[in-house]
Amino acid sequence: MSLAEAVGHGVVVPRRHRGALGRQLRSELRLVFGRRRNLILLGALAAIPLAIGLAVKVSPPGGPGDGGGPQFLDRITGNGLFLVLTALLVTLNLFLPVVVGIIGADSVAGEAQAGTLRYLLGVPVRRGRLLLVKAVGIATYALAAVSTIAIVAAIAGVSLFGAGSFTLLGGQTVSPGEGLLRVLGVLIYVWLSLFGLLAVGLLISTLTEVPMGAMAGTLGFAVLSLVLDSIPQLHAIHGALVSHYWRTFGTLIRVGPDYGSLARHLLLQLAYVGIAGGLAWARFSDADVTS
Amino acid sequence: MTTLVEGEAEDTAIPRSAPVIATTGLTKRFRSGQVAVDHIDLTVERGAVYGFLGPNGSGKTTTIRMLLGLIRPTDGAVSLLGDPVPGNEAHALAKVGALVEGPAFHPYLSGWANLRRLDRMDETADPATHEERLSNALARVGLTAAANKKFRQYSLGMKQRLGIAAALLQPRELLVLDEPTNGLDPQGTREVRHLIRELSDDGLTVFVSSHLLAEVEQICTHVGIMSVGKLVTQGTLDDLRRGGTTIVTVTTPATELARKTFATLGLADAAVSGDEVHASLGSIEPEAVTVALVNAGVPVRGLAVSKPALEDLFVEITGEGFDVAR
Structure with a gap:
């Protein structure tokens, strides 16, 4: 190869090429999903519904109204799809926030620690664009995490307990197709429920060069929210806590879903995305990158 | 594809004779109160091989980070290829290849995958010539055989070369190389010097920092010397020597x-x-x-x-x- 071809005569006129955002997003997803650690993490999440399903198979609960264990647990033996709801409920309080924390920590703090952040900015990738790409990366991984749990739970549940007709909360029975559709709705809703925490994770990630610290900070934020939500005296602020509506997805499998509460929750998540995302941008667009 | 225009560039309003890098009163005071860079006025002419010299800790890397828009100056201004930094660095940086404070890549990815990552993130990179440019950049630094090895398994010298390859993925007007021979053996050091000469012959401006004066003075046309945050002298190497x-x-x-x-x-x-x-x-x-x-x-x-x-x-x-x- 001749040098002159590659380099010209010292004058370069760069031009943007179409589809750049698509290439950047694919590159980010490849980075996130190409990392073995992240795939192992998905495998670990897949083990949770399997464990619940096998435990219920070995020792079935007493039937509807038994009262013990997480919500929906007593319905799994009637329709395996309920394993999806139980698994999501169980993972939402701890495992899914951990996942958001880990991937969020990788996003900016991880690149800063590895030193790759300065090279990305030198490419150059504009800082706002980089945050957007990182946010999409975390959100996509969160979707993969929720889907992994749901799909493994659905397969395990149906093969262990069968599908049959789907009995809604409230007693009405609907077709397996509608049941599946409602469970799919729950999956999407749980995913969207994580967006507020996701934005907070991204913000914390821009504040440090230590991914471990970013992870702990994000998880701490989620735990704090859950703890505050459990203190009745703090009722006044409950509605503003990122985790307050996390467990409301059950309404999607009621006879008449409470769309008002669903909408309030999604608006709350949107507000978190706006505020935390805005702060992340304000911080990152002006930050000194010294790593 | 990125167009190469000989002679006149249609998007550059500035004349060709304008400096490639010009700073005025550039200062960085860290939050600790330490003044890392103290009112320096750098001028790097087009076509120069500018040796930015000084002992470790004299403010070279902080200056380079300001030139590239990675950190904000406390005071003063940077003009990079005619664009203000911070401000319009995205426009200028597309024409700049840089190696800053040692190479940094994802350890669990191969050399090729690391370059692919950087190229895919570049809005000005032509996807049609992606593979060709990656192969060429790796060939330029002699890493073709190690392209599929994980970065973590690279020797220090190979890591350094991969960093230079990343700077050469696209046609450039300016190369900023911060201590490019760090960790290289004498043979590797000679190769880097040779590479810099080649690139300079092609019309690139090269801004190369080093704390090893003897190593760089063989290839520089211009020199700026830093000491404790101040630019104590700059000029052509000949002028400087005449003063000595x-x-x-x-x-x-x-x-x-x-x-x-x-x-x-x-x-x-x-x-x-x-x-x-x-x-x-x-x-x-x-x-x-x-x-x-x-x-x-x-x-x-x-x-x-x-x-x-x-x-x-x-x-x-x-x-x-x-x-x-x-």
Whole structure:
């Protein structure tokens, strides 16, 4: 190869090429999903519904109204799809926030620690664009995490307990197709429920060069929210806590879903995305990158 | 594809003669209160190989980070290829390849995958020539055989080369290389010097920092010397050397006679060591020294005129040894 071809005569006129955002997003997803650690993490999440399903198979609960264990647990033996709801409920309080924390920590703090952040900015990738790409990366991984749990739970549940007709909360029975559709709705809703925490994770990630610290900070934020939500005296602020509506997805499998509460929750998540995302941008667009 | 225009660039409003890098009063004071860079006025002309020299800790890397928009100046301004930084660095940086404070890549990805990552994130990279450009960049630094090895398994020298390959993924106008020979063996150092010369011959401006003066002075046309956050001098290497002391050394058995001859000629600091006599040449021509020695009957075995090394210049300018300056 001749040098002159590659380099010209010292004058370069760069031009943007179409589809750049698509290439950047694919590159980010490849980075996130190409990392073995992240795939192992998905495998670990897949083990949770399997464990619940096998435990219920070995020792079935007493039937509807038994009262013990997480919500929906007593319905799994009637329709395996309920394993999806139980698994999501169980993972939402701890495992899914951990996942958001880990991937969020990788996003900016991880690149800063590895030193790759300065090279990305030198490419150059504009800082706002980089945050957007990182946010999409975390959100996509969160979707993969929720889907992994749901799909493994659905397969395990149906093969262990069968599908049959789907009995809604409230007693009405609907077709397996509608049941599946409602469970799919729950999956999407749980995913969207994580967006507020996701934005907070991204913000914390821009504040440090230590991914471990970013992870702990994000998880701490989620735990704090859950703890505050459990203190009745703090009722006044409950509605503003990122985790307050996390467990409301059950309404999607009621006879008449409470769309008002669903909408309030999604608006709350949107507000978190706006505020935390805005702060992340304000911080990152002006930050000194010294790593 | 990125168009290469010879002669005139349609998007550059600035004349070709404008400096590639120009800073005015550039200052960085860290939150700790430490002034890492103290009102420096850098000027790097197009086509130059500019050696940005100074001991470790003299503010070179902080300056480079400001040039590239990674950190904000506390005071002063940067113009990079005519664009203000911060402000329009995205426009300028597309024409700049940079190696900053050592190579940094994802350890669990191969060299190829790491370059692919950077190229895919580049809005100005043509996807149609992606693979070709990656292969070429790896070939330029001799890493073709190690393309699929994980970065973590690379030696220090290979890592450094991958960093240079990343800077060469796209056509550039300016290369900023921060300590590019760090961790390289003598052979690797020679290769990097050779590469810089080649790129310079192609019309690129090269801004190369180093704390090893002797290593860089062989390839630089211009030099700027940093000491404790200040740019103590800058200019062409020739001008700088002219300001320094040129030493003339004569090898002879008649050292005392030679020393007297030097003194008669008016050469300063004449001194004897072994069978050599040396003195500052000053403004006297070397041939005049030769004639005077022969006329005085000094048996000359050898005569050498040595231009001052950058290291000596540094000591002259700052009044301190290079290695101890902090």
